[in-house]
Amino acid sequence: MPVPNTASAPEAVTERGLRAFLHGLPAVDEVGAAARAQDLATRSVKTTAKARAIDLAVSMVDLTTLEGADTPGKVRALCAKAALPDPEDRTVPTVGAVCVYPDRVGTAVEALRGTGIGIASVATAFPSGRAPLEAKLADTRAAVAAGASEIDMVIDRGAFLAGDHLKVYEEIAAVKEACGGAHLKVILETGELATLDNVRRASHLAILAGADFIKTSTGKVSPASTPPVLLVMLQAVRDHHRDTGRRIGVKPAGGIRTTKDAIRNLVLVDEIAGPDWLTPDLFRIGASSLLNDLLMQRTRLSTGVYPGPDHYTQD
Numbered sequence: 001m002p003v004p005n006t007a008s009a010p011e012a013v014t015e016r017g018l019r020a021f022l023h024g025l026p027a028v029d030e031v032g033a034a035a036r037a038q039d040l041a042t043r044s045v046k047t048t049a050k051a052r053a054i055d056l057a058v059s060m061v062d063l064t065t066l067e068g069a070d071t072p073g074k075v076r077a078l079c080a081k082a083a084l085p086d087p088e089d090r091t092v093p094t095v096g097a098v099c100v101y102p103d104r105v106g107t108a109v110e111a112l113r114g115t116g117i118g119i120a121s122v123a124t125a126f127p128s129g130r131a132p133l134e135a136k137l138a139d140t141r142a143a144v145a146a147g148a149s150e151i152d153m154v155i156d157r158g159a160f161l162a163g164d165h166l167k168v169y170e171e172i173a174a175v176k177e178a179c180g181g182a183h184l185k186v187i188l189e190t191g192e193l194a195t196l197d198n199v200r201r202a203s204h205l206a207i208l209a210g211a212d213f214i215k216t217s218t219g220k221v222s223p224a225s226t227p228p229v230l231l232v233m234l235q236a237v238r239d240h241h242r243d244t245g246r247r248i249g250v251k252p253a254g255g256i257r258t259t260k261d262a263i264r265n266l267v268l269v270d271e272i273a274g275p276d277w278l279t280p281d282l283f284r285i286g287a288s289s290l291l292n293d294l295l296m297q298r299t300r301l302s303t304g305v306y307p308g309p310d311h312y313t314q315d
Contacts, residue, residue: 013208015166022165022205028196028232037227040271041264047301050263054298055093056278057262058085061294062120062251062286064099066127066219072107075100079111081313086295095291096280097150101126102143109147120150120185124175127189127218129154133171140178151175152185152251154218157192160202168202172209185213185251185284190229191221199229203236213249219286224254227268234272247276253286259297262290 045053063082065074075098082095097118098108108119121143125131131139140151153175159167176184186206190199206214214233217224230252237248250273252265262285269277277283300306 013166013169018165018169018205022201025200025204028200030196030228033196033228033231037231037268040267041227043267045263051301053263053266054259054294057266057285058291058294059093059096060280060283060285061095061291062097062099062284063095063291064286064288066099066101066122070101070104072104075104075107076111077313079108082117083112083115085291092295092298096284099152099286102139102146105143105146105148118149119147120152121148122152124153126154127220129156133174136171137174137178140175144180144182148182150183150185151179152187152215154187154189155202155206157189165205169205169209172206172211176210183212184210185215186211187215187218189218189221190216191223196228196232199232200236203233204240207236207240207248211248213251213284215251215253215286217254219254225252225256227264230265230268231272234268238273247282249282249284250277251284251286256285256287257289258293262294
């Protein structure tokens with residue numbers, strides 16, 4: 001079934017065409033997906049490979065603070081940690097990006113100037129997505145104008161679940177245009193999509209509308225990222241690349257707290273999408289508490305001793 005030609009004729013995309021394409025996708029075997037994800041989770045990663053995986057995971061972290069009580073000081077402290085995760089070991093790589101609310105982008109820009117670290121901002125009425133399109137676009141443009149290099153938007157899950165695929169498509173396309181040169185990560189909020197078939201359809205819909213990344217969740221809804229969900233999303237970007245030659249990134253977020261969690265994610269990426277996705281340009285991990293565990297495990301591998309629980313700053 002042909003893919004809507006979003007690149008050359010977005011005006012020709014219709015609800016009927018989107019529905020035919022999305023509902024023509026192969027159904028997901030939920031039992032099989034869970035079993036495949038579980039099998040990959042048991043893969044053993046040895047010491048040398050584990051050390052490389054930890055550094056890779058650090059470089060993929062979107063270090064995040066998304067609380068109503070976020071202050072400029074908290075954002076500056078987070079940025080300092082992003083640029084120098086372990087002040088006692090300057091061989092630790094920097095993180096992929098710092099993710100903040102739009103009104104804190106300016107603070108992050110100032111704190112990260114010259115580091116090369118991405119500045120991501122949630123927009124479009126995060127985390128609910130319940131706002132008029134005009135407000136979502138204004139939010140996006142304000143964040144980009146303040147210096148955001150990446151925008152994390154949330155889809156209208158209500159519209160998607162009601163079958164209004166065209167509305168979701170058009171909102172993503174409009175936000176993508178408002179991003180200008182900034183990359184767009186589209187948050188599906190998979191915990192609210194109910195089935196893996198819906199995850200597959202939402203993934204392809206976001207990709208067709210222009211997403212540079214597809215992202216599992218806001219971290220505000222449970223369940224957030226799960227291995228079967230990530231597996232289905234990785235299959236979507238793999239298949240899109242096979243069909244079009246275009247690579248789309250993936251970002252799991254929410255519930256990824258330990259080094260073991262992160263490495264399991266990397267194994268899934270390697271096995272499902274392929275090694276080309278093992279780069280911060282195509283895979284990110286949305287997390288706040290994960291970084292400290294990665295640093296602790298890294299220190300244990302190099303010294304044989306775990307640092308104390310107060311060795312690293314608590315975010």
